[in-house]
Amino acid sequence: MKLKVCGMSNIGNIRELEDQVQPDWMGLIFYPPSPRYVGDQPFPGITDISLRKVGVFVNESRESIQQKVNDFGLSGIQLHGDENVAEVKAIKESSGLEIFKVFKVIDRMKWTELEAYLPWVDYFLFDTYTQNQGGSGQTFDWEILKDYPFEKPIILSGGIDADQVNEILELKKLIPQLAGVDINSRFEVEPGIKNISKVKKFKAQLKKIE
């Protein structure tokens, strides 16, 4: 089971994550209203980080995204807004990077609406709907995913906490396409700063799932 640690904004904390945890991805939030916003200029040390860095964007232009890709050395792009298929296709084609397209779950999914995105995304990421776009700390009803109809791998997100490993394991048995989980506010000391030992223990437990 892959691990994405999202919403990192402090270089010392990012270095600890790199040294002690080595998750599959770490997320940098490029959405100004977020308390985890990293700003639009790269901060010292960020381009030296060897982890795969995923930029999280909400309805940003292709040009603005490409600028962050170049400046921060991103290897993935998470589209967390209402990006339509044409926009996602253009971003995939121009960047050539790994694309995570987010869908925010309220009470049910209309799977046919995701179909046209399939050629342009590497993962669908399912997060809890919130007016703040993300980082709510709230889980959604995972039952909704049980009839997920595509082969495209998915990432589970939204309020995931360290005590949910067994539930994630059960979900994986029902949805083999579940490739990873995305964690954020439930592992924070404060917005943008993670409790590294809590993340490390969680990663060790997740390893049991494959």
Ligand SMILES: O=C(O)c1ccccc1NCC(=O)[C@H](O)[C@H](O)COP(=O)(O)O
């Ligand atoms: O985390 C934010 O502040 C945020 C704001 C706007 C868009 C996306 C944001 N986070 C992106 C993520 O991938 C989070 O990990 C995801 O929303 C789950 O967060 P949480 O519910 O806190 O675990």
